[in-house]
Amino acid sequence: MKTFLRLAARSAWNRRFVLSLAVLSIALSTFLLVGIERIRSDVHENFAQSVSGTDLIVGARTGPVQLVLYAVFHIGAATNNMRWTSVEALSADPAVAWTVPISLGDSHQGFPVLGTTPAYFEHFRYGDGQPLVFRAGKLFDGLFEAVLGADVADALGYRLGDHIVLSHGIGNPNLPQHTDKPFVVTGILARTGTPVDRTVHVSLAAIEAIHLDWQGGAPIAGFAIPADMVRKFDLTPKTVTAVLVGLKNRAAVFAMQRRVAGFKEEPLMGVLPGVALDELWQVIGIGERALLVISTLVAAVSLAGLVAVVLASLNERRRELAILRALGAGPRHILLLLALEGALIATTGTVIGVVAVAVLLPAIGPLVLTRYGLALSLSAPTPTQQLLVAAVLGAGWVASLIPAYRAYRYSLIDGLTSQV
Amino acid sequence: MVTMTNIDSPQSAGRHVLEACGVRFRWPRSPANCIDLESLQVAPGEHVFIHGPSGCGKSTLLSLLAGVIVPQSGSVRLLERSWSALSTWDRDAYRVAHVGFIFQQFNLLPYLSVLENVELPCRLSRVRAANAQANGSSTRGQAEELLLEMQLEREVWNRPASMLSVGQQQRVAAARALIGLPEVVLADEPTSSLDEDRRNAFLDLLLRVCTAAHSALVFVSHDLRIAERFQRLLELPALNRAAAPERVA
Numbered sequence: 001m002k003t004f005l006r007l008a009a010r011s012a013w014n015r016r017f018v019l020s021l022a023v024l025s026i027a028l029s030t031f032l033l034v035g036i037e038r039i040r041s042d043v044h045e046n047f048a049q050s051v052s053g054t055d056l057i058v059g060a061r062t063g064p065v066q067l068v069l070y071a072v073f074h075i076g077a078a079t080n081n082m083r084w085t086s087v088e089a090l091s092a093d094p095a096v097a098w099t100v101p102i103s104l105g106d107s108h109q110g111f112p113v114l115g116t117t118p119a120y121f122e123h124f125r126y127g128d129g130q131p132l133v134f135r136a137g138k139l140f141d142g143l144f145e146a147v148l149g150a151d152v153a154d155a156l157g158y159r160l161g162d163h164i165v166l167s168h169g170i171g172n173p174n175l176p177q178h179t180d181k182p183f184v185v186t187g188i189l190a191r192t193g194t195p196v197d198r199t200v201h202v203s204l205a206a207i208e209a210i211h212l213d214w215q216g217g218a219p220i221a222g223f224a225i226p227a228d229m230v231r232k233f234d235l236t237p238k239t240v241t242a243v244l245v246g247l248k249n250r251a252a253v254f255a256m257q258r259r260v261a262g263f264k265e266e267p268l269m270g271v272l273p274g275v276a277l278d279e280l281w282q283v284i285g286i287g288e289r290a291l292l293v294i295s296t297l298v299a300a301v302s303l304a305g306l307v308a309v310v311l312a313s314l315n316e317r318r319r320e321l322a323i324l325r326a327l328g329a330g331p332r333h334i335l336l337l338l339a340l341e342g343a344l345i346a347t348t349g350t351v352i353g354v355v356a357v358a359v360l361l362p363a364i365g366p367l368v369l370t371r372y373g374l375a376l377s378l379s380a381p382t383p384t385q386q387l388l389v390a391a392v393l394g395a396g397w398v399a400s401l402i403p404a405y406r407a408y409r410y411s412l413i414d415g416l417t418s419q420v
Numbered sequence: 421m422v423t424m425t426n427i428d429s430p431q432s433a434g435r436h437v438l439e440a441c442g443v444r445f446r447w448p449r450s451p452a453n454c455i456d457l458e459s460l461q462v463a464p465g466e467h468v469f470i471h472g473p474s475g476c477g478k479s480t481l482l483s484l485l486a487g488v489i490v491p492q493s494g495s496v497r498l499l500e501r502s503w504s505a506l507s508t509w510d511r512d513a514y515r516v517a518h519v520g521f522i523f524q525q526f527n528l529l530p531y532l533s534v535l536e537n538v539e540l541p542c543r544l545s546r547v548r549a550a551n552a553q554a555n556g557s558s559t560r561g562q563a564e565e566l567l568l569e570m571q572l573e574r575e576v577w578n579r580p581a582s583m584l585s586v587g588q589q590q591r592v593a594a595a596r597a598l599i600g601l602p603e604v605v606l607a608d609e610p611t612s613s614l615d616e617d618r619r620n621a622f623l624d625l626l627l628r629v630c631t632a633a634h635s636a637l638v639f640v641s642h643d644l645r646i647a648e649r650f651q652r653l654l655e656l657p658a659l660n661r662a663a664a665p666e667r668v669a
Binding site: 003007010011013014319320322323325326327328329330331332333 | 486488508509511512513515516517521523526527528529530531532540541543544545
């Protein structure tokens with residue numbers, strides 16, 4: 001038996017070029033399956049952590065997904081705003097640690113404009129609790145100053161000190177412009193991989209100021225307040241779109257949610273960002289499943305490649321098998337040899353694939369983060385990934401049994417005829 | 421797994437090393453018998469030439485004699501033991517212990533050296549290894565001895581078998597068939613890929629070595645010109661009642 005194993009090893013080494021192709025195709029399919037699965041779970045993770053550290057998002061009563069859509073992703077528009085007095089009441093609640101009011105509705109070249117307070121930059125967290133970091137410049141200080149997300153700055157080529165004009169409303173390309181009150185870029189944020197990258201941040205007071213002389217979505221005819229005069233007005237907002245709320249004790253979140261829902265002055269609602277994000281992912285997660293289907297197909301194709309490679313080499317090996325037969329190898333030895341070889345190919349290929357993922361993903365991680373804002377996790381393989389690896393391994397081995405069985409049949413019917 | 425020690429060599433006191441009796445064999449999915457043989461005997465140390473055109477079942481007969489396949493009826497006995505009476509595992513072990521085999525061509529495992537190829541039967545069978553060591557001093561010793569007898573120069577011994585000429589390969593195959601002194605050597609047209617000079621030289625060497633080892637040689641070929649060098653000539657078409665010229669073996 002030992003001799004046969006040694007022979008199998010020598011024989012495999014003799015065919016190392018062809019076999020390495022099979023190993024390569026298994027390695028590639030493992031790499032794709034595990035890599036895509038890793039990216040898929042990371043995309044999900046990134047999405048689920050678009051906001052972290054915020055316990056409750058409070059806004060005028062609407063659907064939870066809708067509230068998250070505009071409060072976190074700045075997509076769509078709020079049908080109703082909430083009063084500033086409600087924001088003040090909320091901030092005064094003893095359970096509340098901090099509040100960050102946000103105001104939406106304007107845009108710049110298709111990117112949403114977010115009116116907020118400096119507290120936003122202090123309390124907003126994403127991913128595993130990462131804070132916002134300035135790539136250049138600093139927080140807005142004056143009235144007409146703006147902080148850009150990384151995508152905005154990169155897409156439009158803005159640098160510190162550039163002047164930008166905001167548009168009234170979102171989406172439509174022919175929006176009225178706030179031409180009379182341009183903003184100066186004072187800061188650009190580092191990439192986060194969250195909607196923050198696509199957002200122009202200004203102060204709440206600035207939002208108030210550019211709308212002083214507007215009514216019903218248009219400038220009031222014959223009435224204009226020059227930019228240097230706005231400071232004479234009270235720039236405290238009357239309403240905001242939503243409030244991000246941090247609690248002193250996270251355990252109080254459901255009690256707080258109930259208090260918000262029962263707020264007397266106006267109909268409000270509070271949503272837990274994680275829950276709403278998960279609900280949203282159910283809708284947009286189809287792409288994720290498509291990725292998995294694609295990588296499964298890739299794996300199936302490369303397994304078919306393995307079978308093809310081994311089957312193609314089998315005809316050449318019929319002579320070798322006949323020699324082994326004449327030297328006392330039984331058909332079952334032949335079956336065993338080929339099954340063993342298949343197991344070896346499948347194992348080697350899978351190991352190479354897993355190692356490639358482990359080496360390559362951390363290597364390209366920083367690039368992916370800065371280019372695409374996707375944070376690749378460097379964690380150990382998830383159970384799903386382990387399952388996929390096991391599946392490739394098993395399928396690869398089963399695939400190799402097809403040629404093994406054929407060889408077994410050959411060795412039974414060929415007898416000692418070596419002429420094929 | 422396969423223990424070869426318990427396949428003892430029966431005392432070959434019998435008059436025949438090989439004996440086929442009333443053998444009928446049909447390949448699976450074949451409509452008619454391929455072999456239908458009344459009787460065939462080979463005495464110890466006898467050199468038998470079996471002649472037949474291609475398609476009369478020569479290779480099938482050799483497979484039957486070697487116990488690679490077993491007949492549907494009748495019996496093939498090697499050293500007084502019927503192949504049909506042995507389990508598949510035991511057949512494989514019994515074969516390597518008592519039979520040397522030479523193919524028409526492609527006899528050698530290309531990834532082993534010449535010496536490793538020759539020693540292979542001793543690696544796979546303790547009987548063959550014991551025989552080799554009883555006769556020479558060691559397996560390696562007998563392998564070298566046989567290679568010298570087959571006139572293979574020392575400088576090729578450690579080369580990979582695939583680097584040898586066809587004539588050299590056939591001589592290595594003969595050395596391998598004879599290491600450990602098997603009782604029977606089966607040769608399936610071993611000279612058909614050689615030109616006339618090489619064929620004669622190969623036959624000289626093969627017959628001499630078989631004689632020296634007291635091994636019976638069953639040599640199958642379509643080439644009648646070499647038949648006179650054997651002690652006995654059998655015509656397979658006459659022997660095999662199932663032989664029909666148009667059938668492919």
